[in-house]
Amino acid sequence: MGKNSKEMIINAAISLFNTRGYSGTSIRDIAGIADVNPANIAYYFQNKQGLLEYCFTSFFEQYISEIEKGFSFLEEGAEACLKKIASNLLFFQCKNIHLTRLILREMSLDSQVVREIMSTYYLKEKYLIQTVLEKGEEWGEFRRHSHDYMVIQLKGMLTMPFLNSHYITEVLHVFPHERYFANKYLNEIYAWIEGCLCVIGKENKIPALL
Amino acid sequence: MGKNSKEMIINAAISLFNTRGYSGTSIRDIAGIADVNPANIAYYFQNKQGLLEYCFTSFFEQYISEIEKGFSFLEEGAEACLKKIASNLLFFQCKNIHLTRLILREMSLDSQVVREIMSTYYLKEKYLIQTVLEKGEEWGEFRRHSHDYMVIQLKGMLTMPFLNSHYITEVLHVFPHERYFANKYLNEIYAWIEGCLCVIGKENKIPALL
DNA sequence: GGGTTCCTTTATCTTTTTATAGACATTTTC
C-alpha cells in the first residue's frame, strides 16, 4: 500500500477541506484520515498550502478543459454551444461535488492563490463565454443584453447547488450527487437560456417535467 | 472610548472573518484590529465561537425580517410579493456585503451552528417562499413548476454576487457595493421572475379577498 | 465615601499546529 499514499492524502484532504474548510483542517487530521504519517504530507506537497494548491490546479485544469470542449461546438450555434458548456460544467461538478464545494468556498477568501486563479482560469473562462454571447447576438440567437450580468446569472446557477449543498439536501431534500439531479437541473438552466437569453420568437420548449 | 469596544470587536471580526475566514482568523488578530485587549473578546462573547454566533444570529434575524416584510405584500399578488422579497433581501445584503459573504461562506461548512440555522431560519424562509409560489400558481400568476428548483435558482441569484464578489469585481468589473448595482441586478431578477416563473401571456388576476 | 457593577489589563497555562532533521525501510536500477 505504499504507492497510493499520495492519493490517500489527496482524498483525505479534499474530504476534510470540504467539511471543515482549509484553515479548519490540520495536517494531523489529514494524515489521520489518510492513515499516513504527517511528515509524508510535507514530503509530497512541501506543506499544507502546497496540498491546497494541488487541489486548485487539479480542479481548474479540468474545469477550463470542460469549457473548451463545449466551446468547440460554437459552429453549431451559440445556444447549442452555451448549453454544451453548461452541461459539461454541471456534470463535471456533480462528479466532484466535494472538490467543487471546497474550491468555490476557498475562492471567496482573500489570498494570493485566489488572485492568481482569477487572472488565469477565470479570465479565460470569461473570454470564452463572452465570445459565445457575442456570436449569439451576431447570429440573432440571443437578445442584446449585458454580458456581465448574464455571466453572473449563469455562474450563479452553476455554482449554487454545490456551495449550498447543505441547504439543498437538508431544506429542499434535493441531492446534487444523485444522477437525476444533474439532468433535471440542467433542464432548468436550459430553460433560463431559452427564456432569459434567447430571442422570444423561438419555439419555447417548456422544461421537461418529472 | 470604553463603550464602543464591543462594537469595534464586532466590526473587526466581520472584516477579518470575511477576508480570511473564521478558522483563518485568530482572536489576537481581531483584538489587534479592534485595538482592544484579547481578553475582552472572551469577556463580551465568551469565546471565539460566541463571536461567530453573534454574527450569525445578528445576520439571520434581519434576514428573516426582510423576508417577512416582503411576505406581508402577498395580498397584492404573488409576483409583486416575490419581487418585494427579492428586493428586500438584495438591498439588505448589499448594505452588509462583508457580513453576507462571511455568513454564506461559513454556511457551506459542516457544523452544529449551520445545522441549527438550517432548521430555524432557512426552514422558515422556505415556508414563506413556498407559500408565495403556491399562491402564485393558485392565482394563475406562476407556471406550475417544481418549487424546490425555483427556490434554488432564486437563492442562487441572490447569493452569487456576494459569495463571488472577487470574481464580480476583478473579472467582470461590476461592484456589488455600489448603489446602482443593486438596482440593475434587481432588474435581472425581475426579468427571471417574469421570464421563467410567470405565465407567458399573463393576465394578472389580483386576488380578490380571502 | 463605601460598595457595586462594568470594563480593561497583565500574565500565564495548556493545547494545538506546522515544519524539519535525520534515521530507517523499501523499491528500483545497473
Add this chain to the structure above:
DNA sequence: GAAAATGTCTATAAAAAGATAAAGGAACCC
C-alpha cells in the same frame, strides 16, 4: 547484490492559538 532513488517513520523544535485567573480602574448608586 550493491548503490541509488524513493518513500516512511520518530522525535522534536518552534511558533501560534485559545482560554482564564486575578488584579486594576473607572463610573455609578445609595
